[in-house]
Each structure stands twice: as C-alpha cells, then as structure tokens.
Amino acid sequence: MExxxxxxxxxxxxxxxxxxxxxxxxxxxxxxxTIKINEGLKNFLEQTKGRHGIDKEFIIPGSSSLNxxxxxxxxxxxxEGDYYECDLLVQFFPEKEDFKDLMELEEKIKEKLDxxxxxxxxxxxxxxxxxxxxxxxxxxxxxxxLAAAISHKGTCVAFSQLFQxxxxxxxxxxxxxxxxxxxxxxxxxxxxxxxxxxxTTFNATNNKSKKLFFQTSPIHLERGxxxxxxxxxxxxxxxxxxxxxxIKNRI
Numbered sequence: 306m307e308x309x310x311x312x313x314x315x316x317x318x319x320x321x322x323x324x325x326x327x328x329x330x331x332x333x334x335x336x337x338x339t340i341k342i343n344e345g346l347k348n349f350l351e352q353t354k355g356r357h358g359i360d361k362e363f364i365i366p367g368s369s370s371l372n373x374x375x376x377x378x379x380x381x382x383x384x385e386g387d388y389y390e391c392d393l394l395v396q397f398f399p400e401k402e403d404f405k406d407l408m409e410l411e412e413k414i415k416e417k418l419d420x421x422x423x424x425x426x427x428x429x430x431x432x433x434x435x436x437x438x439x440x441x442x443x444x445x446x447x448x449x450x451l452a453a454a455i456s457h458k459g460t461c462v463a464f465s466q467l468f469q470x471x472x473x474x475x476x477x478x479x480x481x482x483x484x485x486x487x488x489x490x491x492x493x494x495x496x497x498x499x500x501x502x503x504x505t506t507f508n509a510t511n512n513k514s515k516k517l518f519f520q521t522s523p524i525h526l527e528r529g530x531x532x533x534x535x536x537x538x539x540x541x542x543x544x545x546x547x548x549x550x551x552i553k554n555r556i
Contacts (some may be wrong), residue, residue, distance in 0.1 A: 481536035484529030
C-alpha cells in the first residue's frame, strides 16, 4: 500500500486487505495495518456493525472464499488533519495456509462449470458436487468451509458455507437460512422470479434422493418454525465482485 494514499472507497479498502492477505506468511493468523481514509469512509466504518455471517459492504475482487471468511476488525480511528488514520486487524482463521485448499477448490469449481450453463444448472451441479465430495461429520469437528475443504467432511454450517462460496463464485444469487430450534443451516438461491431452497446436508445424508431438499417451496417449516435469513443476498454482488465481513471492535 502506498503510504501517502488516502483511501476513499470500499473498493480501494478491499484491494488493500486482499494485498495484505497475499503478502502474509502461511503460518500467520492475523496482520495489523494502519491506513489513511477520508471522511466518507470513516463515517461508513463508524456505522458498520458486527454481523453474523457475511458482510457485503466491502469489495474484494476475484475470491468468494475471502469474501465469506476473511475478517477485518476495526481497532481505532483518529483524526489527522484532513484525513483519518484507521487501525485494522486483518484476521485469517486459524492460519493463512488453511485458506489454500478452499481457494483451490473454488478455482476448480469455476473451471468445471461451462459458461453456457443456466443458473439452475449451476445450482444443481453444486448440490451434486458437494454431496459427492463432502460427507457429514458426525463428530462435529469440521464446522467451516475451510475445515471441510481439508477433511472432505463437515457439519451443516460447513455444507451451507461451501454452497454459499461456490454459488457466489459462479455468479448465483445465494444466501443462507438458519434455525436455532433445529440447530441447522441451509441455502436459498434466487433465479429469475423463483426462489429455490437447497439443503445440501440433508441431501447428502438421506437415502431417498440427493435432490430431496432442492425445491421451490420453503423447507423445514414444521421443524424449524423460527427459521430466518442468516446471510442475505445483496444485489451489489451482481457486479461479480467479492466482499468480506468486518467486525466493529472499538472506535
């Protein structure tokens, strides 16, 4: 990053964070940085709240994996004349090298999918791919897409994260639904005027059909009456840019 550059947009901030990630050593888990920002970016950061799931406010081009799993914590913002200095903590959980398998898998997914496929065909492909390559982790150790990419097994959170990441990577409008009563997560995809509800975890573990929970009617209504959107679809992703989440710590 240029020391004298004052960042004025979310896109510029996203590029800085992406550069920090790629320059970090494999065994590093976090990287503190200090940047210069203008009034508009400062106001945005002050309004940013900690969110459960993906924060679509920042833009990192080219990596849905970083979009979903890279975390940036705001440590401090202070005035410096006609700009502000902002201390950030860029976090790679648990280490940077653990992103490798997932990011490689994301690229393989992009290569496998024919550009001529419809969005529905892409969603069907991802459902099948995840079902055939990821098994359910009965010991509940692989609880994220990062862990699932390494161990090839995961919990419902890992399954839904994988579908979210791969779906965004190939341009789908995909989000996530959760139920505290069921202690469960699954996905939804908007294609045209239709919403598809897809539970890759249940599809991978039932003996009837790998598309039993791939439908246009809402699923788990009786068992998960408290279900709600955990990760929303944001229209700005249509620009085919990725985003990361940010947690407000103290300002």
